[in-house]
Amino acid sequence: MTMRAVSFELNGEPVAALARPLDTLQSVLRQQLGMTGTKAGCRQGGCGSCTVRMDGEPVLACLVPVEHVEGHSVTTIEGLGSADALSPVQATFFERFAIQCGFCSPGMIMVATALLERNPDPSRAEITEALAGNVCRCTGIAPIVDAIEAAASRIREKEGAEA
Amino acid sequence: MGVREYVLATSAEGAASLAGEPGTVLMGGGTLLMPQATAGTLGAERVVGLHAAGLDYVRRNGVTAIGAMSPLATVATLEDLPALRSAARGVSGWALRNVATLGGNLYAAAPYGDLAPVLLALDATVRLVGPGGERTPALADWLTEEGDRGREVLAEVVVPSPRGVTGHRRHARRAANSPAVASAAVRLVIEDGAVAEARVAIGAVAPRALRAAAAEERLTGAPADAAAIAEASEAAAAAASPVDDPVASAWYRRRMTAVSVRQALESALGSESR
Amino acid sequence: MTLLRGRGMAAVNYPTGMNLGGDPSQALVHATTTGAFVITLSSVDLGQGLKTVLAQIGAETLGVPFDTVRVDTADSDTGPHCMGTFASRATHRAGNAIIRAAEEARNEMLEVAAEELEAAPEDLETDGEGDIVVVGSPDKRISVTDVALAAHFKQGRTISGRGLYMKPKSDLDPETGAMDPDSTEAHACTVAEVEVDTETGQVRVLSLKSAYEIGKALNPALVEGQITGGAWMGMSHALYETTAPYYPALDHSPGDFNNYLMPGAAELPEIESTMLEMASANGPFGAKGVGEMTANSPIPAIANAVTDAIGVQITELPITPEKVLRALEEVAA
């Protein structure tokens, strides 16, 4: 079996990993690079809990062979805010109880962040369409949609204040 | 036996030169094969990936040529092919559509493979690259070919400029991220109040997407009135050979085939009953 | 195609806790040197927010700020026994255990403070903001931090408490079924509105309007979380979920989230609810168990709404589009 060295940018920093053929980005992030915020809910592309961003686009890390990431840029939940400096989406998820068990939260937050970057004022329908690939078993989803709406208006207000 | 080697081909020809070898499978975006590789059920020692084969493109030159490795997210932005766009947008969730490819979708077994019915209705052709060269059969012919589809590389799908009006309907249990129960894509060329050319394709209700010849015949040469639409829809349903699966029974899929075709026709004709 | 509207209601009870074999939980509470409090126990947070609500119960009972109370749970080397998180019991059992432990610790804290303030313990009150004051003499006060320091380094005593709450084992008469199976009961009523597409058989839930009587909402946002999540799960049970789509046959058992159907964000109905609080005598601050009940009333309410829409009961779950179409054919025949 040939191992392959893969280099890419992770949350703004250069990283390298040694991968077995078809190791997933998910397993490399979690097992080699310590990014356990990317969850493994199904490893079938069905739950969205491993959603990360590759060159800004949300992708399911369990479906991406790490070989495909060579030379690209990957952002995980660890690349967003920290507990004392939450991103707007993290903040509204926290404040508005859009989390229960928390296992789907990183994936949800990654998708929501990507959505708001390209569409700062999404309708509820656009939010639900963006969330369609992410499973939450606890919250009933509505609080998550509410939190994303709240984050959108918070970002707009902040940008309005800066402008 | 786990995967021992992942070859990232740099061209369709390069991939094709390896495609037929024992224990080797081709992989597009990976949405179908990666879960199997992770679960240890892939059953291949070598995987040849098309990710770096230069097949992610959309070129317009009278026709629309879409590289097989174009993500569904890209296909979902093709404004001038609304039926194809709608089919691509209906697949799974956003993050998966960024990984899944047009080419891979044409290999997905029922009830997946949402793009094929639309491409059938649009008279798409495919460019296949094999060890001995390339060929460009009609998609309709390729889908009905017997034999090992893993020996050639699907490099490109070519969609002619649609003549006439198109319609697409997909029924699923959920509004989004839900395997199709039945889907239908239609294209009608109307001349002097009568249908001059009809394409009726159905998906999720047979091992592969197919054109419903009897439905097309019923429509052709006559006005597309309510009776014609109803009879064509029933004819299409009769052409289906659905199976029971976790999402729907064969009975329900057949019922929904007729509904899908009727709604797709009404949509194309701009005479939706809703 | 026709869209049929229907409305249905359902009312349910839900028992708190279990009884077989006795149902205890324990908690220990102690003050750190600087006057933070640690609640040690073995109860598990499943996502419902137990760690939060138990800290609230502890802080309320101790009379100290929420932020100074830690919950250290689910380590068998440190935490005393808990039966587990199930049967809508965790807040009730662990909460009651914490109240007892915290009362004991509070009494010790007040005794230490009394000695420092040269006052009688019964004349002291916590202000909830970190101080202990002499009732009627707001200038005579001492911080909980200073009390804890004094206890540890000056008076040489602990500020701690032990608590256990147990629902005793109920003997069950095998002939009549006489038993005492629970501690209290919460209640709910849901009104569901649905729209049934007669061509596809699809049922769309338009709204779920519910009232929940839960004793006391210790943390209303967490209760709301259970309500919204439970309403969704109930709707999911009613219309979508099964591990055996051709029950009792085993065929086509789903193995992934594509085939194990649950409603998505687009299927969400309007969910409105109201909370009633009729305190239970044995609940912590009157609270009843709410976690499980929230999923229950939406199921029959939706089923009854479908009946109202199509004129015939579908009595097998889930109410799939196929079952709806077959029922409509039955009505027509």
Add this chain to the structure above:
Amino acid sequence: MNQAKPFNVIGRAHERRDGLGHVTGTTVYVDDVSFPRMCHLKMVRNPLVHARIRGIDFSEAEKVPGFVTALTARDVPKNVYTILCLIGVEPDDEPVLAEDRVRYRGEQIAAVVAETEAAATEAAAKVRLDLEELPHVLDVEEALAPGAPVVTHWGTNHFVYEGHHCRRVRYGDAEAARERAEHVVSGRYQLSPIEHAPVETTGCVAKPEADGRVTIYTNTQAIYFSLDNTALILGVPPHQLHFVGGTVGGGFGGKVDVIVEPIAALAAMRTGRPVKYMYTRPEEMQVSSTRSAARIYIRDGVTADGTIVSREVTTFHDAGAYSRHTPYGCTKHAANAAGPYTIPNVSVDVHCVYTNRQPSSAMRGFGVTEASFAVEMQMDRVARELGLDPWELRLRHAYRNGDERPYRKTTEDASLVEAIQAAATLAGIELSGELQAMTSDDGNGGER
């Protein structure tokens, strides 16, 4: 505690204690735990439904690079157990690893431990099973019919409740009251088996310590329940085990079963290395417990004035192949089977039935969810058949404080009347003055 004092903390919507960890991805779940030299465990499972095991051949599995060890029933000190033995439920019925028979598709037969997850998966797939297929039964009522294939080791396809073939409640004389009643309304209600479907699958990591103890990181819903059962199965004193948990990615009752911890701990003790055993998503969906697919028959005797004077309930809970928590769930169901209504004559028979299905167990509301579904459909059926208002029917029969339940407990915390009235208000439904004036303390309801 001075109850008159306004609350300081209670009643406030404090943010979640674990919320910042959740939204930053720093909360540590079981699958995030790993240790140097950690092995992975994969299970060899029954591919058939009901079968006799004639042989297990590990020779090809052992050749897989990275194979470490394999475990079978012979390696488990107390292999056959039942989870509720801790509260005196008998008999032991479920093997940790199958012995001579497998009773449902996916049942655990042998554990394979390897250096990597991929190697464990590959080795497990290479274990050859020699199985003889046996006839199976999947339907609860077919399972109770004479001549049905026998699922259990004790010979009946039902749990025995103190000599009875079902859990019973007898209150008044339901049969006589039904015979006197002007109307009889009957219904059959069937629930589906449901997966808990937590986004985090069930799993644990067992780590042997230098002092001979084993630390088990787990997402169990019940730390001591899991610890005590694991100790019994492993035949070790409980103090040799150290369970660490409390962070669970969704439970809903599925993580009350003690399935992964004993075998992972045994593997850790055997290999002297940390061992991780996480369910895959298909295992979580197709093998782990489900909600019982209960089938419920209700027959009500109703007088001409619309009073329900008799309710007879017969329920068949589908336990699947093993007891787990279903015998208890049946008891809980029995208490609640007649619903939150005061009916003077009640008879309830709840059968805990064994079939060749994946076991059912606890799930959010089990016992009661099923009863509420059936009873509330039945209440509507009574209303429809007799032309009664469903709100009035329920409000008239709703139990009041002081009423005795069929299981002979006096009601203390009734609030059904108020909940119904509040829901009506919320939904814009106008109740008559008489119904609006009812309370849980009005002692109302005619013959009680």
